[in-house]
Amino acid sequence: MPIDRPRKAAPKPDQTSSTVRESSADKALARLRSEFTGHRIWRSVRGDGLLGDWVASLHDPAAGVDPTVIRSEPGQLREALLTEATRATPKNVETR
Template sequence: MEARSLQDDPVLSRMQEEFPGHRIWRARRWDGRAGDWVATLLDPAAGVDLTVIRSDAEALRSALVSERQRAVPTNRAW
């Protein structure tokens, strides 16, 4: 088991604050250690994909920035 709780992870806390439209969490590996970084969409205005999974925090952050941009409606003149 890990010495500290995932709730005490400062990177996880920062990402939760930066992306309030998603629930950010860490998956658990088969051996009980922290696994992939996961974001579950809570607010449709914050993204398109319902679940985003990446192997590290920076990759998840980058994916969520892209999600935020994809969610912005474009004004089309028909």
């Protein structure tokens, strides 16, 4: 009696490059999380189920001003979070 077993499909070129992109995105996410510990950093999920924008939610008021920062690329999010850190830094104000 023959046994039908599912066969693994060979990855399509699209899938291979998608896996490389995911690995790169995972590394970028890990770097952002380690650099900006005052934020919860994650990827949004688009309507089609794929990963979308890069999102940072503020957890430490010393780390930023805006409660949520959203950008399309990890580099853009990093720049925005650096700006947030600058905005959150108290300015030296002289009082009389």
